[in-house]
Amino acid sequence: xxxxxxxxxxxxxxxxxxxxxxxxxxxxxxxxxxxxxxxxxxxxxxxxxxxxxxxxxxxxxxxxxxxxxxxxxxxxxxxxxxxxxxxxxxxxxxxxxxxxxxxxxxxxxxxxxxxxxxxxxxxxxxxxxxxxxxxxxxxxxxxxxxxxxxxxxxxxxxxxxxxxxxxxxxxxxx
Amino acid sequence: xxxxxxxxxxxxxxxxxxxxxxxxxxxxxxxxxxxxxxxxxxxxxxxxxxxxxxxxxxxxxxxxxxxxxxxxxxxxxxxxxxxxxxxxxxxxxxx
Numbered sequence: 001x002x003x004x005x006x007x008x009x010x011x012x013x014x015x016x017x018x019x020x021x022x023x024x025x026x027x028x029x030x031x032x033x034x035x036x037x038x039x040x041x042x043x044x045x046x047x048x049x050x051x052x053x054x055x056x057x058x059x060x061x062x063x064x065x066x067x068x069x070x071x072x073x074x075x076x077x078x079x080x081x082x083x084x085x086x087x088x089x090x091x092x093x094x095x096x097x098x099x100x101x102x103x104x105x106x107x108x109x110x111x112x113x114x115x116x117x118x119x120x121x122x123x124x125x126x127x128x129x130x131x132x133x134x135x136x137x138x139x140x141x142x143x144x145x146x147x148x149x150x151x152x153x154x155x156x157x158x159x160x161x162x163x164x165x166x167x168x169x170x171x172x173x174x
Numbered sequence: 175x176x177x178x179x180x181x182x183x184x185x186x187x188x189x190x191x192x193x194x195x196x197x198x199x200x201x202x203x204x205x206x207x208x209x210x211x212x213x214x215x216x217x218x219x220x221x222x223x224x225x226x227x228x229x230x231x232x233x234x235x236x237x238x239x240x241x242x243x244x245x246x247x248x249x250x251x252x253x254x255x256x257x258x259x260x261x262x263x264x265x266x267x268x269x
Contacts (some may be wrong), residue, residue: 024225028225028226042227059228061230062230063230064230064232065234065242066231066232066234068188068233082188082231085232087228087230089228104262105262107259108260108262108263112260141253141259142251144241146238146241146242147235147241148235148238149234149235149238150231150233151229151230152229153228154224154225154227156225161232163241163245164245165245165249167249168249168252168253169252169256171251171252172260173260173263174260174261174264
């Protein structure tokens with residue numbers, strides 16, 4: 001059986017039967033991912049397709065890490081200007097494809113997109129919104145938790161923001 | 175003439191700096207930038223529910239800033255798990 005191909009979500013993709021186990025993630029794909037991407041340009045969704053059917057997706061958005069008003073000394077050597085990042089905001093796999101490595105492929109795809117953004121527009125790393133219980137998966141990849149004072153994900157239960165610079169991602173390319 | 179009024183708001187120093195710099199570079203009046211930004215913001219909120227919007231600005235605490243700084247100053251090596259993950263780009267079966 002061929003593995004699902006991953007590419008940018010298109011208007012004709014069939015997400016109507018997508019069920020990942022979390023209705024909020026299903027609804028986002030079915031109702032908002034398209035307009036988020038094609039009308040408002042505030043995020044892009046990459047879909048894994050089994051024929052015309054979407055069986056997994058990852059949504060990314062450009063963002064920036066800002067030090068806010070941390071006093072100079074506490075800020076350390078973090079620059080005064082905002083640091084561009086790619087935020088991996090949502091990743092979900094249909095129940096029929098769970099446990100087959102598709103979520104890992106979608107994550108790798110998003111990291112590869114971050115490397116493209118780095119070249120095309122500037123990007124220092126990836127921020128993931130790790131769902132409670134999934135922090136260990138991202139920690140194994142090298143991500144570290146970053147405490148935020150604003151800009152937390154609106155998803156509930158609230159994810160943990162974690163950061164990985166792009167140098168190790170580039171080094172890990174096949 | 176459109177009726178205009180005045181508002182006052184407490185904002186972060188970095189937001190004020192951004193406004194000042196963008197105004198200086200673009201030549202657009204600060205009042206116009208604020209008004210346009212507000213319309214865009216409200217429009218986006220009306221079209222998408224809160225949960226569907228990914229905040230673009232992540233403001234880190236002092237502890238968060240230290241974690242980012244440390245990661246950038248001394249990037250970690252690619253972990254075996256990351257190498258395995260990125261290998262799936264080459265072959266979906268590589269796990």
